[in-house]
Structures are given as structure tokens and as C-alpha cells.
Amino acid sequence: MTAKKTPKMTSEMTSEMTPEMTPETVQDMLNVSRETIDKFAIYLALLEKWQKSVNLVARATLDIAWQRHILDSGQLARYLPAGCKTILDVGSGAGFPGLVLSIMQDATVHMVESDHKKTVFLQTVIRKLDLSAVVHNERIESLPAMVPDVITARAFAPLGKAITLLAPHMRPDTVLLLLKGRNVEEELTEMPDYPIMAAVTYPSLSDPEGMVLQLTQDH
Ligand SMILES: C[S@@+](CC[C@H](N)C(=O)[O-])C[C@H]1O[C@@H](n2cnc3c(N)ncnc32)[C@H](O)[C@@H]1O
Structure with missing residues (x-):
């Protein structure tokens, strides 16, 4: 490890946030095909069904799932480096952002989630949609080194702790690529x-108080 450098902060893009988001709006904003939107719809239907017995996401977010979960996660696709083949998503929960990126991208997504019930849900969606994704039901602390092209996380841990674990x-x-709140600075x-x-921050497309934080390393 070398000495810590002060991160450079730049802010780019303007928020395209709109109220009452429909699948069609999300399709336009993420620039994805109708087929991809249909897969998201199957995923959200499974999420709603499973949520009755497993606490997968905050209940209040189900009514705004296209914006809060699909758009929020899918916006990361535009920041993936060209030729990205492997993504490690940490603390995946119900699959945000890992499963959404797996539906959108030609990359293998490894999802690490310590909660067993959530991993059974993730496996169910992977099977249903025939995705190229792998679920690791363990804590990130005990996962053998993965060295992926990209690491993603949303609501996983404060930045300092997350970097130490990753x-x-x-x-x-x-x-x-981390989805963060207003306290990112x-x-x-x-x-x-x-x-x-x-460190580059981009305003979130889905959350007026959210940020996408992109961190790259010294070579
Ligand atoms: C707040 S939830 C966020 C889930 C999802 N990323 C989202 O934004 O909807 C955090 C998730 O991380 C998982 N988690 C917490 N610490 C973990 C660790 N050390 N290793 C793997 N998973 C962990 C929890 O079980 C939980 O599902």
C-alpha cells in the first residue's frame, strides 16, 4: 500500500430525474431494449411475490421500484469500462445493483450476500432469467480474492470500511462504482x-440526493 492521496472531485452531468417513472421512461433513460425491460418486469414480479415472506427491500420502495431499484442500479452501466467482463457486487441484498447489471450487461456478475434467504431469491431470479451470474452466500471478509474489472455496491458500508473490505x-x-448518498464528500x-x-461523483438519475461515486486507483 502506498501513501494516501487526496481524491480529485469532479461533478459531471445534470440529473434527469422525473416524477412517476414508468418502465418506458426507465427504458429511455437507460437506453435498453424492450426485451431488457421485460426481464426487469419479471424480476420485479418475483421481488413482489417473495417480499410477502422475506424482507428483501423496504416495503415502501415496491411502488417506486422502477425508479428506486431498476434505474438506480442500471445507471451504473454507463460508467463500466469498455470490455468489462467481471463485476463483483458486494452486499447484493435482493440484487441491487448486481442483478440489474447482469440483466443489462454481457459480463459475469458475482454477487456476495451473507443472508441465506436473500441468496435463495437471487438464485431464483438467475435461474428464471438464465443470467450469467454467480451468488456467493458468505461475508465478503471470507471470500477468496476475486480481482474483478469492476466492484459495485449500494448501501453496503461507509466508504472507509467498504474500501478496507474490498x-x-x-x-x-x-x-x-458505489451508489452513495449526499454525505459522500x-x-x-x-x-x-x-x-x-x-474520485468522481455523478448526480444520480434516480435520487435527487444520491450520487454515483467512481473510484479509480494509482498505477
Ligand atoms: C442495506 S442492504 C443493501 C442491499 C442492496 N445492495 C440494496 O441496495 O438494495 C446491505 C446488504 O449487505 C449484506 N451484507 C452486510 N454485510 C455484509 C458482508 N460483510 N458481506 C456480505 N454481505 C453483507 C446484508 O445482508 C444486506 O443484504
Whole structure:
């Protein structure tokens, strides 16, 4: 590990947030096919069905799932590096953003989730949609090093803790894409001693207070 460098912060793009989002609006914003939207619809129908017996997401978000879960997760696709083949999604929960990216992308998505019931749900969606995704029912702390092209996470851990836990899985060109809240700048000042040199934030397309945080490393 080398000395910590002050992250460079830049802010790009304007929010395209709109109220009452329909699947068609999300299709336009994510620039995906009708077939992809149909797969999202099957996924959300399974989520709604399973939510009756397993607490997968906050109940209040089910009515706004296209915006809160599909768009929120799917917006990360535009920040994936060209040729991205492997994604590690940590603390996947009900599959946000990991399963959404798996539906959208020609990449293998590894999802790490410590809760057994949630992993059974993830496996069910993977089978139903025949996705190229793998579920690891364990804590990230005990997962053998994965060194993927990209690591993603939403609502997993504060930035400092997340980087410490993810460090064993990062090679020099691994990109981190994290969905964060409005306190992201505060969290950036608390980063551990790790050679991350550039932090770029993008306003969220789905959440007026949210941010996409892209972290790349010193080579
Ligand atoms: C707040 S939920 C977020 C789930 C999903 N990413 C989302 O945004 O909807 C955090 C998830 O991370 C899982 N989790 C927490 N600590 C973990 C760890 N150390 N390793 C793997 N999974 C973990 C929890 O079981 C939970 O499902």
C-alpha cells in the first residue's frame, strides 16, 4: 500500500430525474431494449411475490421500484469500462445493483450476500432469467480474492470500511462504482490509507440526493 492521496472531485452531468417513472421512461433513460425491460418486469414480479415472506427491500420502495431499484442500479452501466467482463457486487441484498447489471450487461456478475434467504431469491431470479451470474452466500471478509474489472455496491458500508473490505479484491485497474448518498464528500475525507487517486461523483438519475461515486486507483 502506498501513501494516501487526496481524491480529485469532479461533478459531471445534470440529473434527469422525473416524477412517476414508468418502465418506458426507465427504458429511455437507460437506453435498453424492450426485451431488457421485460426481464426487469419479471424480476420485479418475483421481488413482489417473495417480499410477502422475506424482507428483501423496504416495503415502501415496491411502488417506486422502477425508479428506486431498476434505474438506480442500471445507471451504473454507463460508467463500466469498455470490455468489462467481471463485476463483483458486494452486499447484493435482493440484487441491487448486481442483478440489474447482469440483466443489462454481457459480463459475469458475482454477487456476495451473507443472508441465506436473500441468496435463495437471487438464485431464483438467475435461474428464471438464465443470467450469467454467480451468488456467493458468505461475508465478503471470507471470500477468496476475486480481482474483478469492476466492484459495485449500494448501501453496503461507509466508504472507509467498504474500501478496507474490498482492498483484497482490487487489482490496480479495478474500478469501484458505489451508489452513495449526499454525505459522500464527508466520507471521502475518511478514506483509509489506500492508493486511490481519483474520485468522481455523478448526480444520480434516480435520487435527487444520491450520487454515483467512481473510484479509480494509482498505477
Ligand atoms: C442495506 S442492504 C443493501 C442491499 C442492496 N445492495 C440494496 O441496495 O438494495 C446491505 C446488504 O449487505 C449484506 N451484507 C452486510 N454485510 C455484509 C458482508 N460483510 N458481506 C456480505 N454481505 C453483507 C446484508 O445482508 C444486506 O443484504
